[in-house]
Amino acid sequence: MSKWWPVVILGCAQFVMVLDSTVMNVSISKVVSDLHTTVAAMQTAITFYTLTMAAVMLLGAKLGDVWGRRRTLVIGAIVYSIGSLMTGLSPNFVTLFLGWSIIEGLGAVLVIPAIAALVADNYSGRQRVTAFAVIGAVSGAAVAAGPLIGGYLTTYLSWRYVFIGETVIMIAVLLFARVIADSSLPARLRIDVWSVLSSAAGLVLIVFGMLQSKTWGWVVPKVPLTIGGVTVAPFGLSPVPFLIAAGIALLWLFLRRQRGLAAVGRPPLLDVTMFSIARLRSGLSVLGAQYAVTAGLFFMVPVYLQMTLGLDALTTGIRVFPLSIALIVFSIVGTVLTRFWSPRRIVRIGQLVLVASILALLPSVSTDLKAVPFGIGMFFAGAALGLLASQLGNVNMSSVSEERSSEVGGLQGVFQNLGSSFGTALIGSILIASLGSSFAGAVSASTLPDSVKSTVLQQTQNGVAIVPTQAVPRIAEQAGLSGAEGDTLRSLYTHAQLGSLQTALFALAVIAALALFFSRSIPSSVLGAAPRSGPEADGASPEPAADKRRR
Structure with missing residues (x-):
């Protein structure tokens, strides 16, 4: 049994890493209430948690080579424990944002790459398989259990216990880390600081611009950005397109610098020649889209269930459970199907089912939860995501030689977390922006007195917050409106909220449909079967030819 202690310890760390990405969403309404914050603020926290990981994942993988894998795991576990403890004890949103979105994210970028490397280092042959x-099963269990654990603790105790529990588990990982063997030696690598800064800043600017589009507008300023009393509106436009353009420019400079570093014999942060591999480009693009849809669903569904319907966190977790369990089951089904079908066929079936399942969820979003259609839609969404998950990792890893697999692993981490950030930022912004315009239009067209319309529109001119529909009459009363006017506003707000949720769901379906264009270069031959003739037979990439030239 002693030989399995390393995977037990690493499995505990893996459970926490996956759990943390699913547990916060079902607790949104309670965290908003406890910390006196808003859903928009929580959208920012969720977005920046994954964005932090995306921005510095490549650096985290390099630091594992510099420090050694086990030392990196220990340092990452310490950082992560500090962040989890801060989150669990946070008295306000700022502390939660710093502890969860930043410090935990920085700890995760050290822990996640180290887990895979240390598993490979401690086992070989069948034991490694x-x-x-085991690590894969632990990840699946965390995906399924996350919403239920978060929902139960939030409903009957406090969401804070989730993060206190994570701290305890990571301390246990620290205490038993010595049982994990590490044969790697610290390498003398020179990490290019400008590469780290330009890639991180570029990603942050792009995602932050999307995140703020709900407030500032995409092109025409909705709410002016004011800094030190000075309104910032370049050429009379919203700052959003300028932020996104600046981010794209920084990423372009980052890619140029990587080529320049490689040309002079210095180790780049990223080997950009891998992007010339069609199969890898396709796999990473579909992977990013998959995580964008997953994050968008995990943000929107709790908002609908808790803010519109008033369900508690545990019931929310139960409603999300069909998606979680289907994701696990169909990850296994997809692996079995690889014996008979090509990865491209499985991926495209998954993509089509994903689009259909999201569209099927649209009629379920109403004032009365249609439990059976909603559950079926969630189940098939999870099934589609499971089919995709069963293929994309192998597609990406098989695109390159074994010597470059660690770099591809880092790229996968970037695209996973960037996709999650993109999904939460974009879909959340569409949801909130649509809610504001829908509610304002409904109030203007209503039979409410002109004085009431003026009061409501004046108080919501800077946007409409997502609040529980049950709270609208109380908010109206505090604004000096009558009970009947408050009830009318509640009805208008509820329908505006439902309309904005349906708009955001449709946007998710569009993203899932567009991802079909990215799957063109996924291999079209059954794994292990003799390839057909022609370079396009299996989504051929230039990698084999490049390997031959190097040899």
């Missing part, structure tokens, strides 16, 4: 299967 078993160990990776």
Whole structure:
């Protein structure tokens, strides 16, 4: 049994890493209430948690080579524990944002790459296959259990206990880290600081611009950005397109610098020649889209269930459970199907089912939860995501030689977390912006007195916050409106909220449909089967030819 202690310890760390990405969403309404914050603020926290990981994942993988894998795991666990404890004890949103979105994210970028490397270092042959299967099973269990654990603790105790529990588990990982063997030696690598800064800043600017579009507008300023009493509106436009353009420019400079570093014999932060591999480009693009849809669903569904319908966190977790369990089951089904079908066929079936399942969810979004259609839609969304998850990792890893697999692993981490950030930022912004315009239009067209319309529109001119529909009459009363006017506003707000949710769901379906264009270069031959003739037979990439030239 002693030989399996390393995978037990690493499995505990993996459970926390996956759990943390699913547990916060079902607790949104309670966290908003406890910390006196808003859903928009929580959208920012969720977005920046994954964005932090996306921005510095490549650096985290390099630091594992510089410090050694086990030392990196220990440092990452310490950082993560500090962040979890801060989050669990946070008295306000700022502390939660710093602890969860920033410090925990920085700890995760050290822990996640180290787990895979240390599993490979501690086991070989069939034992290594078993160990990776255990890590995969732990990840699946965390995906399924996350909404239920978060929902139960939030409903009957406090969401804070989730993060206190994570702190305890990571301390246990620290205490038993010595049982994990590490044969790697610290490498003398020179990490290019400008590469780290330009890639991180570029990603942050792009996602932050999307995140703020709900407030500032995409092109025409909705709410002016004011700094030190000075309104910032370049050429009379919203700052959003300028932020996104600046981010794209920084990423372009980052890619140029990587080529320049490689040309003079210095180790780049990222080997950009890998992007010339069609199969890898396709796999990473579909992976990013998959995580964008997943994050968008995990943000929107709790908002609908808690803010519109008034369900508690545990019931929300139960309603999300069909998606979680289907994701696990169909990850296994997809692996079995690889014996008979090509990765491209499985991926495209998954993509089509994902689009259909999201569209099927649209009629379920109403004032009365249609439990059966909603559950079926969630189940098939999870099934589609499971089919995609079963293929994309292998597609990406098989695109390159074994010597470059660690770099591809880092790229996968970037695209996963960037996709999650993009999904939460974009879909959340569409949801909130649509809510504001829908509610304002409904109030203007209503039979409410002109004085009431003027009061409501004046108080919501800077946007409409997502609040529980049950709270609208109380808010109206505090604004000096009558009970009947408050009830009318509640009805208008509820329908505006439902309309904005449907708009955001449709946007998710569009993203899922567009991802079909990215899957063109996924391999079209069954794994292990003799390839057909022609360079396009299996989504061929230039990698084999490049390998031959190097040899």
